[in-house]
């Protein structure tokens with residue numbers, strides 16, 4: 373097959389360059405090969421590269437794809453990106469919004485303000501075109517490379533075949549100058565929802581297809597500027613779609629999603645005059661805009677049965693796919709990278725047993741199930757599957773107009789929040805009586821103000837013993853793994869948020885925190901043997 | 915809280931008549947919509963998830 377692009381590029385960031393591997397006498401063996409340079413592949417490479425682990429990313433294009441994909445990036449993704457050192461430009465470029473309106477038929481039924489909680493470095497989410505998000509990740513890779521991080525991105529390198537062995541895989545890679553072979557101790561498949569690797573390995577991808585399609589148009593407003601709000605229409609009388617969503621992005625670009633039904637003639641619908649007909653019906657004739665991009669999507673919710681197959685590990689859309697309501701695709705993929713990076717790093721360095729990687733599947737499949745559940749619920753509300761479900765949906769909307777109680781039932785996508793690993797293999801004990809639920813073992817640490825900065829900055833990377841008005845040794849080393857103390861005091865945050873989020877009713881607390889900022893266990897005071905046991909457990913040694 | 919399954923409506927006949935009267939002149943679709951709104955209002959009033967689940971189970975005649 374020729375190496376033709378399957379999509380147009382927004383940014384050509386890694387043009388093809390011949391690699392020494394192509395001229396090697398024998399296939400070169402690499403510790404980690406990541407297939408796919410989408411957001412999840414690049415984030416995974418960054419995580420590993422920043423740990424000093426050599427990683428090669430193979431992507432079949434020479435840069436980042438153009439097109440209408442993710443726009444909503446949640447707080448947790450920004451926190452993860454911050455750990456990698458690239459959240460700043462995302463936040464600068466992104467649009468923050470808090471106001472929304474919900475319409476039903478020809479009228480606005482209510483508006484809302486998300487009233488974000490104070491005391492976090494990052495907002496609940498930002499709107500940012502996916503190509504920008506990816507560009508900032510790749511730019512961070514370039515910076516890290518300059519500082520010596522052993523990351524390599526190879527554009528126009530398409531994986532054609534994979535041979536899976538017990539302790540490595542053999543990849544056939546096509547390039548514009550012909551095929552070559554490389555070996556990988558660990559292969560990370562981040563090759564997207566259509567994952568060719570998944571098919572090559574004959575693996576399942578089961579789930580549910582939603583019988584509806586969505587026409588997505590990104591438009592640049594030329595006339596008066598629209599407010600920075602999210603507008604959602606159920607059964608709008610303008611009839612441009614069975615439901616319609618309007619959302620602001622950077623660069624004066626707006627995202628419009630029209631739900632257009634299952635049996636549609638794609639080519640016909642995508643003709644500019646037809647896209648404009650829908651947009652004009654919705655916006656009114658006086659609004660002037662330029663069409664930036666339009667595409668038609670159908671959605672499914674599905675996941676692989678197992679994310680790990682020996683030395684091959686799947687992450688991002690390759691492992692799980694959700695409908696976009698609630699923005700859980702890229703956001704959950706970022707959590708995959710966050711989860712996998714430190715575990716693979718420890719296993720490669722010999723600090724943890726191979727089975728630590730089984731917990732990657734355990735934790736992230738749990739996350740995927742939660743995301744699928746949430747996005748299925750939103751999809752069922754937006755596109756009811758039966759007559760009676762439609763009746764109830766509209767009853768909710770009718771009531772929501774008059775009575776506040778019905779508004780929480782309106783589901784046009786629940787904001788992506790990270791899942792907690794309660795009760796899973798690596799999660800330890802909760803021995804902090806009166807401790808707040810939001811920082812219980814398993815949860816990702818909530819951010820909080822700290823002096824002039826924030827708590828999460830500088831948390832993670834390695835294991836941390838976070839003491840809040842409590843004593844503990846500066847370091848504890850258990851079986852070659854060191855946890856380092858970070859001492860804070862409720863007094864460091866006059867707003868009281870730190871105490872509220874980490875102490876609750878307790879006077880002091882000791883937390884053991886993983887490299888991905890999830891809480892392993894917590895206690896009301898330092899208990900050496902309990903901490904050592906929790907550390908072993910978090911490394912898959914119990 | 916437990917779902918009350920003993921008589922709890924003070925004037926059963928008049929409640930029943932009022933309920934049926936609400937559907938007078940409604941098409942089947944309108945009746946279905948009315949019922950849905952009524953269920954949602956009552957469900958919110960009850961609030962207690964256990965009572966609601968119990969009511970749904972009992973309504974299924976399981």
Ligand SMILES: Cc1cc2nc3c(=O)[nH]c(=O)nc-3n(C[C@H](O)[C@H](O)[C@H](O)COP(=O)(O)OP(=O)(O)OC[C@H]3O[C@@H](n4cnc5c(N)ncnc54)[C@H](O)[C@@H]3O)c2cc1C
Pocket residue numbers: 407408409410411412413430431432433440441442443444445502529530531532562563564565567568569588669687688689690696698699700701702703704705
């Ligand atoms: C309309 C729409 C709206 C969305 N909105 C949101 C949102 O608001 N928030 C959100 O979080 N998510 C959203 N998503 C989901 C999000 O776009 C995806 O979850 C995300 O792109 C997944 O990233 P990935 O890196 O796993 O896969 P991809 O981005 O698909 O990247 C896969 C990469 O692998 C490469 N590749 C494939 N095969 C090969 C091969 N054989 N060899 C080498 N390289 C290969 C591809 O070219 C590509 O670069 C949306 C998706 C859609 C369609």
